[in-house]
Ligand SMILES: NC(=O)C1=CN([C@@H]2O[C@H](COP(=O)(O)OP(=O)(O)OC[C@H]3O[C@@H](n4cnc5c(N)ncnc54)[C@H](OP(=O)(O)O)[C@@H]3O)[C@@H](O)[C@H]2O)C=CC1
């Protein structure tokens with residue numbers, strides 16, 4: 364019996380990925396902070412899809428958390444052939460107006476937890492003929508986003524890290540993909556502290572988390588390097604490749620400024 368481990372599985376894109384995989388008969392290991400929400404989701408998934416589901420409630424922004432997750436998997440003999448590094452968030456506002464401690468906590472989750480969990484679970488993933496890593500970045504990975512400067516930088520890190528280990532792991536049976544959603548209707552904007560005006564703007568272009576998850580899971584199993592859900596998001600990412608950086612950054616600045 365093999366499992367997919369999903370971080371940030373209690374809501375949003377991670378929950379939708381859990382639903383998508385459970386619907387395909389995949390057993391799941393759900394990881395996030397909210398124990399009650401995770402247990403409710405566990406019971407619902409078992410009842411609806413007749414899959415095995417376990418959860419671990421843990422704050423993944425703690426430096427020791429990835430190793431604790433790995434220890435949990437080992438002590439329960441969970442055989443893992445899918446790892447979804449999804450948990451993450453943004454902090455909206457001018458760089459200097461957010462505390463350094465808050466910046467560092469976000470960077471831990473968005474970047475270091477992805478690295479540490481991947482490092483800890485890679486030996487397990489390599490035991491299987493076919494296994495998958497799906498790292499969740501963002502369309503923000505492709506350009507600077509003023510007022511989300513560190514968030515966008517953290518997602519660029521995830522994108523390049525993912526593409527790098529994808530090539531390193533060629534031929535090992537471990538397929539590595541990067542999911543880069545654009546605006547998606549989740550708690551992201553609330554957690555980021557975005558103004559209502561920006562939330563309204565973001566909603567205009569938002570996709571549902573279900574659609575993002577469906578496209579993301581399909582791309583993962585199709586061994587895609589980068590998965591950009593939605594035609595508009597694909598066009599925006601393509602534009603960042605040929606428009607001058609100052610143009611796309613100005614657009615992003617106007618979109619996200621207070
Ligand atoms: N929504 C969007 O517009 C976009 C989102 N993304 C990315 O998608 C990913 C998922 O975000 P999204 O679903 O939108 O956001 P949500 O805020 O809706 O969900 C975030 C998930 O991560 C979990 N989480 C947050 N902090 C921690 C923590 N410290 N430890 C463990 N789990 C944590 C939350 O669970 P809990 O609170 O229970 O801990 C929740 O399950 C993120 O990496 C985000 O950057 C990328 C592009 C666009």
Ligand SMILES: CC(=O)[C@H](N)C(=O)O
Pocket residue numbers: 501502503508511544545546547551565
């Ligand atoms: C900048 C972001 O990642 C944001 N979540 C979005 O894409 O709307």
